[in-house]
Amino acid sequence: MQNNISDIRNEYSKASLDEKDIGNSPIDFFKIWFDQAVHSEVREPTAMTLATVRNDGMPDARIVLLKGIDKEGFQFYTNYTSAKGKELDSNPNACLVFFWAELERQVRIRGKISKVSRQISEEYFHSRPFASQIGALASSQSDPVSDRSILDKHYEELKLKYEGKTVPLPENWGGYILEASEIEFWQGRRSRLHDRILFRKESGSWVKTRLQP
Numbered sequence: 720m721q722n723n724i725s726d727i728r729n730e731y732s733k734a735s736l737d738e739k740d741i742g743n744s745p746i747d748f749f750k751i752w753f754d755q756a757v758h759s760e761v762r763e764p765t766a767m768t769l770a771t772v773r774n775d776g777m778p779d780a781r782i783v784l785l786k787g788i789d790k791e792g793f794q795f796y797t798n799y800t801s802a803k804g805k806e807l808d809s810n811p812n813a814c815l816v817f818f819w820a821e822l823e824r825q826v827r828i829r830g831k832i833s834k835v836s837r838q839i840s841e842e843y844f845h846s847r848p849f850a851s852q853i854g855a856l857a858s859s860q861s862d863p864v865s866d867r868s869i870l871d872k873h874y875e876e877l878k879l880k881y882e883g884k885t886v887p888l889p890e891n892w893g894g895y896i897l898e899a900s901e902i903e904f905w906q907g908r909r910s911r912l913h914d915r916i917l918f919r920k921e922s923g924s925w926v927k928t929r930l931q932p
Contacts, residue, residue: 731823731907736914738929745902745918745925746790749826752904753788756819768816769795771806779806785817786843792898793828794835796843798860800891807832807895815897823907830899840893845885852886853877903930 741748756764765785773779781803787794793815798804807813815828844852857874864870899920906914915930 730909731913732909733823734906735908736904736906736916738916738927741904741916741927743925743927745899745904746788748904749902750788752819752822752824752826756817756822756824759819759821761819761821764819766817767793767795768814768818769803770814770816771803772810772812773806774809779803786894787896792830792896794894794896796840796892796894798855798858798889798892799834801860803861804891813897825905827901827903827905828897828899829901830897832895832897835894835896837888837893841888843894844888844892849886850878853881855892856881856886856889908932 753764763784766782767785768780769783770778770780779802783795783797783803785793786796799808811832813830813832815826817824817826817828819825844855847855853874857870857877901917901919903915903917908914911932913932915932917928917930918925919928920926
């Protein structure tokens with residue numbers, strides 16, 4: 720017999736998070752946590768929820784994959800004419816959320832998104848497997864399609880066309896970077912008294928605050 724949903728719960732007890740251990744750079748500390756997630760064999764350490772806002776004010780969210788971190792922010796790649804691309808065109812404010820369940824950790828990142836240069840997009844695109852390049856070329860992401868077979872046929876046609884050749888970077892495909900204005904680190908603790916440390920950028924500097932759970 721299935722459990723009552725309200726009875727499903729876990730006690731978090733693997734680690735703690737203290738202000739003195741986190742330092743003054745949230746980007747540097749994120750890299751530490753990210754490396755720990757990778758080395759702990761978290762199943763999808765790069766998976767992150769990207770939350771955007773539609774023109775009608777309705778929030779929207781989906782999972783994308785982190786593809787780069789630097790002092791400027793957090794990078795990912797997608798189709799610029801997809802639903803998320805159109806939403807970011809009209810409102811570049813967005814939020815990223817990482818949840819590494821195995822480590823009982825969550826990171827929330829808010830900021831403004833912009834496109835990376837065409838050169839950076841080109842370099843990343845051609846570093847992808849051939850099949851992924853063809854997939855990006857074949858799909859008009861988020862557009863309706865009457866049957867899966869149409870998409871599969873188009874993919875196979877493009878695969879044959881570009882076999883042994885350089886696949887061109889689609890004009891409507893490339894990278895985004897989120898420049899963070901707020902980064903919050905969450906570490907699960909016992910009795911739901913979780914550790915939450917928020918960094919907020921004020922006048923070009925990061926200000927660190929502990930939040931109640």
